[in-house]
Amino acid sequence: MDAWRRSLVVLLLSLASAGAIAQRAPLQQSFDLRVPWIPQPVLVDGKASLVYELYVTNYAQAPLQLQRLIVLDQQNHALVELDADQLNHALGRPDHPADHDYARLPPGMTAVVYLSVPLAEGAAATLHLNHRIQYATASGQTFSVEGGAFAPDTRKPLELGPPLRGGPWVAIYDARWERGHRRVLYAINGAVHIPARFAIDWIRLSSHGGYARGDGTxxxxxxxxxxxxxxVxxxxxxxxxxxxxxxxxxxAGAAHKVPLEDAAGNYVALALGDGRYALYEHLKPGSITVKTGDHVRRGQVIAQLGFTGESTGPHLHFHVSNANAPLDAEGLPYALDHFRVLGVYPxxxxxxxxxxxxxxxxxxxxARSSEFPGPLTVVDFGEDTAH
Structure with a gap:
């Protein structure tokens, strides 16, 4: 009897072990997916969206090829789907590969996917997002991985007055530009940031287009x-x-190498409250009319537009961030309380x-209110800026 019982126990243990082995799914070393900065909804050119970045790091020991990215809501519905070509254009990498194949990630490489996810009105309050990446190995096998889940920050962006008077002014920015504001990362003091995520370079135009008299040199x-x-x-x-x-x-300005600490040129930072700051950069020498600690009123003149720091021409660089620093901060969304759209550059x-x-x-x-201007939009702020 004892021998029979021992045989039965051995048999049961063997079956349990075999079942456990059979249930193990194959594992594939691949990507770490992270969203380090949690976005707030922002109204851009009348359309609500979440503007943020997904960081993708290859932890495999061989290159992996990104093939598709899907942004999913809590019901697993696709909000955004990027195919291989679209994904390659949405990617940025610090090494700027010469072959422009940003989707082929070598071991240890991090790529940044610059995303803009459209939102239905009021959807952010209950929204939870996740990301699914489909990729291929060097042998051609395909796999998928999910990660980078988050719930949006549902606070409303600050509503600000115009930083300039009159017009026409053109809003120079575009998330697709490789060296545009949003795709320039700064790793300072042990952390990487995108300070100018929502920055605009404001350039004055004539009534018929063009930004300068004569040759503009x-x-x-x-x-x-x-x-x-x-x-503001x-x-x-x-x-x-x-x-x-x-x-x-x-x-002469283009020929001069500007050190990183002087990239903003002459600047003013305003504390707006709740840990948010307005940054005005490239100001004219000797034009700043305020000093640290001064209290200013909306519409008050604080400086003049100039051509200092890292600049390709006179303009006002304006953005809002979460720290009193031109570069060591995260860029935050905001809305302008009024402006008039005159048109747009294609x-x-x-x-x-x-x-x-x-x-x-x-x-x-x-006439627009409580929104962020679209890329290359031409606007007029009017003359009455204090409300």
Whole structure:
């Protein structure tokens, strides 16, 4: 009897062991997916979206090829789906591969996917997002992995007044540009940030297009040079940066290597409250009219538009961030409480060539409120900036 019992126990253990082995799914070393900065909904050109970045790091010991990315909601519905070509265009990498195959990630490499996920009205309050990546190994096998789950920050972005008067002004930015604001990462003091995620370079235009008189080779020929720069809210001056001189010509400025600490040129940072700061950069030498600790009122003149720091021409660089620092901070969304859309440039090349913009189909322009201007939008802020 004892021998029979021992045989039965051995048999049962053998079957249990075999079952356990049979249930083990194959494992594949692949990617770490992270969303290090949690986005807030933002209204861009009248459309609500979540603008954020997915960091993808290859932890395999061989290259992996990204093939598809799907952004999923809590019901597993696809909100965004990028095929191989779309994904390659949405990717950025610090090594900037010469063959432009950003989707082929070597071992240890991190790529950043720059995403804009459209939102239905009120959807952010209950939304939970996740990401599914399909990829291929060097042998051609395909797999998928999920990660980078998060719930959006549902706070409303700050609503601010215009940083400039009148117009026309063109909003120079585009998330697709490799060296555009959103795709420039700074690893300072042990952490990587995108300070200018929602930055706009404001450039003044003539009434018919074009940004300068004559050949535009000197700062003073640009229409916006010396324009008054305004406080966007009642705020406290958190810091100023002065002492940066201007090159006499654009060519001389381009030939000068600007150290990272001087990239913002002369600047003003305003503390807006709740850990948020407004940054005004590339200001004209000697034009800053405030000092650290001053209290300013919305619409107050604080400086003049200039050509200092890392700049290809006179403009106002404006953004909002979560720290009193031009580079060591995360860029935050915001809304402008009023502006009038006059039109838009179809491409940055059309702007560069001084061509007229495509006009709005509304007589007198399209009045907007409580939103962020779209890329290459031409706007007028009006003269009455204090409300």
């Amino acid at each position: 000197t700062p003073g020929q640009w229409f916006g040079y010396g324009a008054q720069v305004l406080a 809210a009642d705020a406290t001056v958190a810091s100023i940066g002065e002492g940066i001189s201007e090159a006499s010509t654009l060519a 491409t940055i090349e059309a702007f560069d060539q001084g061509k007229p913009w495509l006009p709005s189909n509304k007589a007198g322009g399209d």
